[in-house]
Amino acid sequence: xxxxxxxxxxxxxxxxxxxxxxxxxxxxxxxxxxxxxxxxxxxxxxxxxxxxxxxxxxxxxxxxxxx
Numbered sequence: 001x002x003x004x005x006x007x008x009x010x011x012x013x014x015x016x017x018x019x020x021x022x023x024x025x026x027x028x029x030x031x032x033x034x035x036x037x038x039x040x041x042x043x044x045x046x047x048x049x050x051x052x053x054x055x056x057x058x059x060x061x062x063x064x065x066x067x
Contacts, residue, residue: 004066005037013057018044021058035065 012025022041030036040061047055 004027006066007061008033009042009061011016011057011059013055016055018032018058021056022060025051025058025060026062029060029064030056031063033064034067035067036062038063 006038007031010025010029012021012028014021014024018041026036026039030038040063041058042061043059045057046053047057
């Protein structure tokens with residue numbers, strides 16, 4: 001049996017850290033997409049306000065199996 005998957009890019013943010021942003025992105029993608037199998041962190045960046053990190057952002061490539 002063959003499997004066909006699709007990859008979509010999403011962006012997620014957190015005020016706590018990169019790990020929290022990744023978790024939020026994967027959880028949100030899993031709530032919308034069925035059969036999410038993996039996520040690859042494509043990019044990371046931070047938003048700076050008043051010389052301090054205010055927000056963490058990740059761009060994820062999420063893979064899910066097509067039915």
